[in-house]
Amino acid sequence: MEWTSVDLGNCPIVRALDVLGNRWTLIVLREAFNGVHRFEDFLDHLGISPSVLSRRLKEMVDEGLLSREPYRETGDRERYEYRPTAKAWDLYPVIVGLMQWGDRYLGDADGPPIQLTDVTTGKTVVAAIVPQGTPTCSPSDLRVEPGDSIRLRPSGHC
Template sequence: MEWLEVSTENCTVQRTLDLVGEKWTLLILRDAFNGVRRFDDFRRHMGLSEAVLAGRLRTLVTSGILRTEPYREAGSRTRHEYRLTRKGRDLWPVLVALRQWGEAYVADPEGPILDIRHSGCGAPVRVVVECADEHVALTPVEVTALPGPGARALMPE
């Protein structure tokens, strides 16, 4: 079966984008990875409306990417902070890859606003696609994509 013969209705890339592919969702995750936890801080830092932010946070919590944790400041009602779950933390390489691509192709001439480095040695961090056995970096021309066990034949129109 060739790629154009495979139905994409159950594609995991499509399912992932349905969940986190919206711009504000990715920016909320960016901020969460950089320590933002509270609703007002997200709103203030990103400048999006309360309604959009509330909706995106609700989706991220419902999907298990963020979890809420109650907190209460003196004289105020109980509110919730948003914390990344393991499922959420597993999206970190995706955001690093987007940043890496952006730095290569659409970077600000003054340089990056965030410099991500390995805490142990200080070297820059990068995302690499590698062979699981040989641990060597691969390019798209060095891999073969075959239909997987979930592939379904495309139904003729």
């Protein structure tokens, strides 16, 4: 079979980009994967405008990437947290691969700002294409650690 004979009218890459093609979608997912779940925390950490964040979170909930879960601090009104769904976690290897590609081709000379390590072996984790059925790491098997070029932002600043 030649690639040029494949009908691309129903291309899964095009369909995926319809959902993920906005940069803020992937950035919000990165944050949610790393424990940021509250609207105010997304705002503080990302420096995104409230209207853009509200729109993006709604779209991600509508697409089934995030679940919207209520919480209430004592004396405050009910608010919502946004948690990655199984559909979002299935994108985790894609996000890791994109991060590692960015580190390799667009990164700082000092090295990556973070690296993922396997909690059991301590080995650095890499995104890869493997045969079906090959054991892989789940996100709970990983630890985010500072890389050589880590830069921490001053507290209270974006």
